[in-house]
Amino acid sequence: MDDWNLYLLIGLIGLAVVVSGPVAFGLVLSQRGRIAALEGRLARLERPGLAASASPGLYAVPPAPPARGPEAAPAPSVAPERPQPAAQAPEPEAPLKPAAVPPVRLPPPETPAPGIIPKKPSFEERFGTRWVVWIGGIALALGAVLLVRYSVEQGVFGPGTRILSSLALAAGLVAGGERLRRRLRGAAPVPPRWPDIPAMVTAAGIVAGFGAIYAAHALYGFIGPELAFVLLGATGLTAMVAAGLHGPALAGIGLVGALVTPVLVGKAGGSAWPLTLYLPVVTGSAYAFAWYKGWRALGLAAWIGAALWSLVLAFATDSPGAAITPVLVHAVVQAALAAFVFAVLPHRGEADEAARPDPVAAGVLASLALVLVHTLWFSVAAQGAGAAWIAAGLAAVAIPAAAAFLAPAAALGLATAGASLCALVALWPDADPNAEPYLIWRRVQDSGLFLVVVGLPALSLTAAGALRLLGGSRLPPASALIYAGSAALAPLAVLSLAYLRIGQGTASPGFAAAAGGLAAVMTALAATFRRHGEAASSPALRLGLGAFASASVAALSLGLVCAVSGGSLTLAFALSALATAAIARHLDLRALRWCVAALGLLVAARLAWDPAVVGPDLGRTPVFNWLLVGYGVPALAFALAARLIRLPDRAPDAPPLIAEALSLLFSVFLVVFEIRHALNDGDILAPNTSFLEQGLMTLSALGFAGVLVRLDAVHGSPVIRAASLGFGALALLQGLCGLVLLTNPYLTDEPVAGGLLFNTVALAYGAPALAALALARAARPTRPLWYVRAAGLSGLVLGFVGLCLLIRHGFQGPLIGLDRETGGREWYAYSAAWLALGLLALGYGILRGSLTARLASAALVGLSILKVFLFDLSGLDGPLRALSFLGLGAVLIAIGLVYQRFVFAPERRG
Structure with missing residues (x-):
C-alpha cells in the first residue's frame, strides 16, 4: 500500500471518529430525553386527583362513564341530568368536565417549583452537556478547513478532487445536523444552558462550504469572481436559513468561521481582490438575517469582523507600491453596509419628534469613520493623493453624513463626518516626500485640488445640517443641537486646518477672503433661520439661528487671524466663544452654551498641541508685547463668556466651568511667559532659569491662590475651589524645591544683584514668604487645616532662607556661594x-x-x-x-x- 493511501485511510478513520462521536452522543440524548418524558407523564398520571383536575388540552384523560347502580343514584331532591337529543339541543355542548375545579397547567419538567432555588449544574453536567459539545463543534469546523489545507500541502488527489471532497464533507455535515434536529425535535426540551448539538454540526458544515468555495476561486481558479460571488452568497444565505431553524448560535459560529476561513486556507498570490468580494458577501448575509430575525448582536459581530479585516488589510499597504485600491474598496463597502444597517434601517419612517440620539448608531458611525481614516493613514505612503485615496477620503465623510441626514436619530454622524474631513486635511500628502510625516505644518501636494476636495464637502456638511434643521423643526433639542453645532463648526475647523497646511501661520490674504466669504454664508443662513423662526418658532430654528450667528462671528475672527501676521487661531476661537456666549444669552438659547464649551475644548486641545500659541516673534518689550494679545485676550474672553452663560439661581454646570478653567489657564500662561520673556531677553523657551525667576513664579502662584480663595467665597465654583488648592500646592512645591534646593544662590553661586536690603534675594524670597503668610491667613476660614498650616510653614521657611541669604550677601557681596569663608x-x-x-x-x-x-x-x-x-x-x-x-x-x-x-x-x- 502506498504511503499516501495509508495517510488517506488514517484521515478517513479519524474523520469518522470525529463525526460519529457527536452523532452517537446526540442519539443517546434523544432516547434519554424520550424516556424522561414518558417517566414524567406516568408520574403525573399516578398522582391522586390530578387526572380529574387537568384540562383536556394538556395531559387530559377522558372522564369515566357514570356508574350504574343504587350507590350511584342521585339524591331525591336532585333531578338526574339526561343528555338531550341532538335535534333538541340548541347548540352542541362541550365535552363533560368538572365545573367546580379550575384547570391546572403543569410546569415544564425543568421549571422549579415556586420558592425552590434551582440546583446548580454539577461538574459532570457541565462537562458532559456543554464543554464536550462546544469543543466538538469547534473541532469539526477546524477539521473541515484544515483537511483542505492538508490536502493542498501534501498534494493528495488533484485540485478538482479536493474541492469536490470538501463540498461533499460540507454537505454531509449540514445534512447530519438537519437530521439530528428532526430526530431531537420530539424529545424533551433542551435546557437553555445546554449548547445545541445539531447547530454545532450544521455550523461545521457551513464553515467547510465557505472554505471549499473560496479555495476553488482563490487557490485554483476553477471559478471566476462572478460565480464565486454567487456561490459565496448562496452559502451565506444557507447559513442564515439554517440559523433560522437552529437558533442564533449557529449564525454566530458560521459568521466567525466564514471570517476566519481566509486566514486558515490562505489567499491567492497576495491579491486582496478575492477578499474584497468575499468579505462583503459574508457580512451582508449576516446583516440581512440579523435584521430579519432581530438579532442585533449578530450584526454587531459582523461589523466587528469587517472592521478587523479592514485594519489587517490596511497594515499590508504600509509600503510604497502596494496595491491599495482593493483595500480602500473593501473599507468603503463595509462602512456603507454598517451605516445602512445600524443607522438608517432601524429608524426609517421615524417621526422627527421621536428621533432621540441612538448610541448604537453613533458608535458604529464613529467606529467606521475611524476604520476609514486608519486605512487612509496607512495607504497614503503607498499611493499618495491618488484617485482611489481621494474617493475613499470623501466616502469617509459622505457615509456618516448621509446616515445623519436620512436618520435624525443618527445625527452624531454629521459631527463624525466633520471629524473625518479634518482628518483628511491633516493626512493629505506633503509636497516634499522627505518631510517628516503626519505633521500639520506640512505643505500639501496640488493645493488647488486639495482646496476643492476639502472645501466642497465642508460646505455640503453645512448645507445638510441647515436643511435638516429647516425641514425638521420638531426635532428634539439634543438632535437639533448636534445638527446646528456640526453644520457651524465643520467649515470653520476645515478652513483653520487648511490655513495651517497652506498658509503656514503667516499672513494670507486669500484665506482672509475665504473666511470673509464663509462669514457671509453664515450670516445669510442666520437671516434665513430668523425669518423662519418669526413665522413658526421652534427649538431647532432657534438653535440654528444661534449657531450660524456665532459661526459668522467666528469666521470674521478667523479672517482677522489669517490677515494679520503673528495672529493665532486660539485668539479666533476665544473670540468666537465669547460671541457665542453673548448670542446664547441674548436669545436665551441654553443649548448653545454647549457650543461655547466645545470651542473651549478645541482651544484646550490647541494649547496641548503647542503652548506657545503666539509664535517666536513676540517683541522685546517686557509686559507690553504679543503675549498680552495671544494669552490676555483669550483669558478675558473666556472669563466674560463664563459670566454670560452662567444660569441664574443654579449651580454651575459644565459650560461655564470649562470657560472658567480656560480663563485661569490662559491667565497662568500669560503670567508665566511674561516672567520668562522679561528675564530671558524675550525668549520664553530658554532652557536656563534663575532664583529670581523661580521666586517670581512662586509669588505668582501664591497670588493666584490668594485671589481664587477670595473669589471662591463669592462664586462658589468648584473650578475656582480646585484651582485655589492646586495653585497653593504648586506654589509650596515650587518654593521649597526650586528656591531652597535647585536655584539657591548659596548652592549655585549665582550673583545677587542690588543693594544691601533691596536686591534680588529680597524679591525672590521675601515677597513669596509674605505672600505665603498672607495666603495662610486668608485661607483659614474656608480651607482645610493642613493647607493653612502648610502655607504658613512655607512662608516661615522661605523667610528664614531669605534672611540667611540677605545676611550672607551683606558680608560677602554679590557672590555668596558656600565655598567662601x-x-x-x-x-x-x-x-x-x-x-x-x-x-x-x-x-x-x-x-x-x-x-x-x-x-x-x-x-x-x-x-x-x-x-x-x-x-x-x-x-x-x-x-x-x-x-x-x-x-x-x-x-x-x-x-x-x-x-x-x-x-x-x-x-x-x-
Whole structure:
C-alpha cells in the first residue's frame, strides 16, 4: 500500500471518529430525553386527583362513564341530568368536565417549583452537556478547513478532487445536523444552558462550504469572481436559513468561521481582490438575517469582523507600491453596509419628534469613520493623493453624513463626518516626500485640488445640517443641537486646518477672503433661520439661528487671524466663544452654551498641541508685547463668556466651568511667559532659569491662590475651589524645591544683584514668604487645616532662607556661594537674626492665636540654642562669644516670661 493511501485511510478513520462521536452522543440524548418524558407523564398520571383536575388540552384523560347502580343514584331532591337529543339541543355542548375545579397547567419538567432555588449544574453536567459539545463543534469546523489545507500541502488527489471532497464533507455535515434536529425535535426540551448539538454540526458544515468555495476561486481558479460571488452568497444565505431553524448560535459560529476561513486556507498570490468580494458577501448575509430575525448582536459581530479585516488589510499597504485600491474598496463597502444597517434601517419612517440620539448608531458611525481614516493613514505612503485615496477620503465623510441626514436619530454622524474631513486635511500628502510625516505644518501636494476636495464637502456638511434643521423643526433639542453645532463648526475647523497646511501661520490674504466669504454664508443662513423662526418658532430654528450667528462671528475672527501676521487661531476661537456666549444669552438659547464649551475644548486641545500659541516673534518689550494679545485676550474672553452663560439661581454646570478653567489657564500662561520673556531677553523657551525667576513664579502662584480663595467665597465654583488648592500646592512645591534646593544662590553661586536690603534675594524670597503668610491667613476660614498650616510653614521657611541669604550677601557681596569663608561677625549675625525671627513668630502666634507660628518660633529658638552651644562656643572668640551667650540668655528669659504671662497664665481668682 502506498504511503499516501495509508495517510488517506488514517484521515478517513479519524474523520469518522470525529463525526460519529457527536452523532452517537446526540442519539443517546434523544432516547434519554424520550424516556424522561414518558417517566414524567406516568408520574403525573399516578398522582391522586390530578387526572380529574387537568384540562383536556394538556395531559387530559377522558372522564369515566357514570356508574350504574343504587350507590350511584342521585339524591331525591336532585333531578338526574339526561343528555338531550341532538335535534333538541340548541347548540352542541362541550365535552363533560368538572365545573367546580379550575384547570391546572403543569410546569415544564425543568421549571422549579415556586420558592425552590434551582440546583446548580454539577461538574459532570457541565462537562458532559456543554464543554464536550462546544469543543466538538469547534473541532469539526477546524477539521473541515484544515483537511483542505492538508490536502493542498501534501498534494493528495488533484485540485478538482479536493474541492469536490470538501463540498461533499460540507454537505454531509449540514445534512447530519438537519437530521439530528428532526430526530431531537420530539424529545424533551433542551435546557437553555445546554449548547445545541445539531447547530454545532450544521455550523461545521457551513464553515467547510465557505472554505471549499473560496479555495476553488482563490487557490485554483476553477471559478471566476462572478460565480464565486454567487456561490459565496448562496452559502451565506444557507447559513442564515439554517440559523433560522437552529437558533442564533449557529449564525454566530458560521459568521466567525466564514471570517476566519481566509486566514486558515490562505489567499491567492497576495491579491486582496478575492477578499474584497468575499468579505462583503459574508457580512451582508449576516446583516440581512440579523435584521430579519432581530438579532442585533449578530450584526454587531459582523461589523466587528469587517472592521478587523479592514485594519489587517490596511497594515499590508504600509509600503510604497502596494496595491491599495482593493483595500480602500473593501473599507468603503463595509462602512456603507454598517451605516445602512445600524443607522438608517432601524429608524426609517421615524417621526422627527421621536428621533432621540441612538448610541448604537453613533458608535458604529464613529467606529467606521475611524476604520476609514486608519486605512487612509496607512495607504497614503503607498499611493499618495491618488484617485482611489481621494474617493475613499470623501466616502469617509459622505457615509456618516448621509446616515445623519436620512436618520435624525443618527445625527452624531454629521459631527463624525466633520471629524473625518479634518482628518483628511491633516493626512493629505506633503509636497516634499522627505518631510517628516503626519505633521500639520506640512505643505500639501496640488493645493488647488486639495482646496476643492476639502472645501466642497465642508460646505455640503453645512448645507445638510441647515436643511435638516429647516425641514425638521420638531426635532428634539439634543438632535437639533448636534445638527446646528456640526453644520457651524465643520467649515470653520476645515478652513483653520487648511490655513495651517497652506498658509503656514503667516499672513494670507486669500484665506482672509475665504473666511470673509464663509462669514457671509453664515450670516445669510442666520437671516434665513430668523425669518423662519418669526413665522413658526421652534427649538431647532432657534438653535440654528444661534449657531450660524456665532459661526459668522467666528469666521470674521478667523479672517482677522489669517490677515494679520503673528495672529493665532486660539485668539479666533476665544473670540468666537465669547460671541457665542453673548448670542446664547441674548436669545436665551441654553443649548448653545454647549457650543461655547466645545470651542473651549478645541482651544484646550490647541494649547496641548503647542503652548506657545503666539509664535517666536513676540517683541522685546517686557509686559507690553504679543503675549498680552495671544494669552490676555483669550483669558478675558473666556472669563466674560463664563459670566454670560452662567444660569441664574443654579449651580454651575459644565459650560461655564470649562470657560472658567480656560480663563485661569490662559491667565497662568500669560503670567508665566511674561516672567520668562522679561528675564530671558524675550525668549520664553530658554532652557536656563534663575532664583529670581523661580521666586517670581512662586509669588505668582501664591497670588493666584490668594485671589481664587477670595473669589471662591463669592462664586462658589468648584473650578475656582480646585484651582485655589492646586495653585497653593504648586506654589509650596515650587518654593521649597526650586528656591531652597535647585536655584539657591548659596548652592549655585549665582550673583545677587542690588543693594544691601533691596536686591534680588529680597524679591525672590521675601515677597513669596509674605505672600505665603498672607495666603495662610486668608485661607483659614474656608480651607482645610493642613493647607493653612502648610502655607504658613512655607512662608516661615522661605523667610528664614531669605534672611540667611540677605545676611550672607551683606558680608560677602554679590557672590555668596558656600565655598567662601564665613567670618565671626557673620556667624553672630545669624544667631541674632534667628532669635529676632523667632521672637517675631512668637509675637504673631500670640496675637493671632496661631499654634503654627508659636511652634515655628520654638524651632527657630531651638536652632539658635544649638548653634550657640555647638558652634559659637568653639568657633567664636573674644567679645562675640560673650555677646552671643548674653543675648541668647536674655532672649530665652524673655520668652519664658512671655509664655508664663500670656500663653499659659493661670486663671486669676476673684
